[in-house]
Amino acid sequence: MKRCIKCPGSVHVSEKEIEEGIRKVIESGVPIADKNLYMKRLNTCYSCERLVYGTTCMSCGCIVRIRALNALRICPHESGSKW
Numbered sequence: 001m002k003r004c005i006k007c008p009g010s011v012h013v014s015e016k017e018i019e020e021g022i023r024k025v026i027e028s029g030v031p032i033a034d035k036n037l038y039m040k041r042l043n044t045c046y047s048c049e050r051l052v053y054g055t056t057c058m059s060c061g062c063i064v065r066i067r068a069l070n071a072l073r074i075c076p077h078e079s080g081s082k083w
Contacts, residue, residue: 012055013053013056022065022069025070030071032070033070041075051064062076
């Protein structure tokens with residue numbers, strides 16, 4: 001398996017850390033994806049070969065539940081955005 005671009009091999013993120021990241025995105029004032037867009041993005045990520053630990057994108061090292069929430073972000077997949 002290819003390694004994550006930003007992480008050592010054994011990084012796992014807790015639910016609490018993910019929730020904190022989500023809270024920070026919401027509080028930052030950036031546009032938030034509506035529920036339908038958010039779920040579509042997550043479904044794409046959950047079926048992607050670059051997802052590890054069920055949370056982390058190996059293309060950029062992001063936590064997908066956090067990245068997908070920001071309406072301005074794109075999917076960082078090497079072959080081009082899947083969103």
